[in-house]
Amino acid sequence: MPSSGNDPLVPPWEPSDVSNRTSHRVQSSTLADEVRTELAAAGLPIHPGHEDRRGNEVSGVLVELADDFEPGQGGVWVSWWVNGPLAEASLRARRVGAWRRDSTGGTEWHPALRHLFVVKEAMSSALEEILQSLGYAVLRDVDDYREESLLVRARAPGPHWRDRAVPPLAGSTGYSGGVRVRLIAGEFAGAVTTVVSHKYPLGAIIGPPLEYTVEHPDGEGQLTVAPEDLTLAEDDDVQP
Numbered sequence: 001m002p003s004s005g006n007d008p009l010v011p012p013w014e015p016s017d018v019s020n021r022t023s024h025r026v027q028s029s030t031l032a033d034e035v036r037t038e039l040a041a042a043g044l045p046i047h048p049g050h051e052d053r054r055g056n057e058v059s060g061v062l063v064e065l066a067d068d069f070e071p072g073q074g075g076v077w078v079s080w081w082v083n084g085p086l087a088e089a090s091l092r093a094r095r096v097g098a099w100r101r102d103s104t105g106g107t108e109w110h111p112a113l114r115h116l117f118v119v120k121e122a123m124s125s126a127l128e129e130i131l132q133s134l135g136y137a138v139l140r141d142v143d144d145y146r147e148e149s150l151l152v153r154a155r156a157p158g159p160h161w162r163d164r165a166v167p168p169l170a171g172s173t174g175y176s177g178g179v180r181v182r183l184i185a186g187e188f189a190g191a192v193t194t195v196v197s198h199k200y201p202l203g204a205i206i207g208p209p210l211e212y213t214v215e216h217p218d219g220e221g222q223l224t225v226a227p228e229d230l231t232l233a234e235d236d237d238v239q240p
Contacts, residue, residue, distance in 0.1 A: 066151060
């Protein structure tokens with residue numbers, strides 16, 4: 001493709017660059033949706049991301065595409081956005097220049113500015129810890145113009161909290177009453193039944209119970225079963 005030179009009608013990039021950037025934006029959009037879903041599941045309010053962020057009273061997590069990076073090097077910006085009375089008070093204090101050097105060489109801030117900083121810093125640290133717990137790569141202090149934002153990149157492969165708990169971990173400290181189990185030994189091996197109760201060694205808080213009481217597979221009475229003689233039932237056998 002010829003060089004664009006000074007011709008404004010010829011784009012200064014190759015078609016492959018356009019394709020790469022489009023793909024990068026799609027991936028970033030998917031990551032942004034994923035991060036919003038995860039943070040909402042953690043109970044955090046998600047900011048709608050309106051362009052006029054001060055035009056509403058919504059506070060919460062703001063997730064934005066990190067378009068200012070080369071393809072494959074970006075991610076999404078995550079920050080805690082504050083609206084309402086605190087934002088208004090800090091904006092007023094900022095407009096009137098309500099901070100100065102104190103006698104110790106530090107800075108004396110108006111309480112609204114100081115409190116806003118504390119809130120954003122605390123929430124940023126909390127967001128960083130939550131996202132890292134999920135396996136995301138989280139970077140701080142990446143952009144001087146986004147000091148309060150975290151750069152979040154794709155989640156590393158690994159276990160996820162949405163994964164169903166299954167043996168051998170499931171059952172390690174016993175199944176609670178109401179859990180559906182499959183008998184794997186004895187006269188009723190293969191039958192699916194429900195745990196009624198369990199009996200633990202005196203003082204034990206971790207480890208399998210001594211025995212289970214389950215509903216009798218024949219439908220009448222109950223049955224005592226050793227912990228090694230049953231396992232968690234498959235998905236289609238588990239009661240909601």
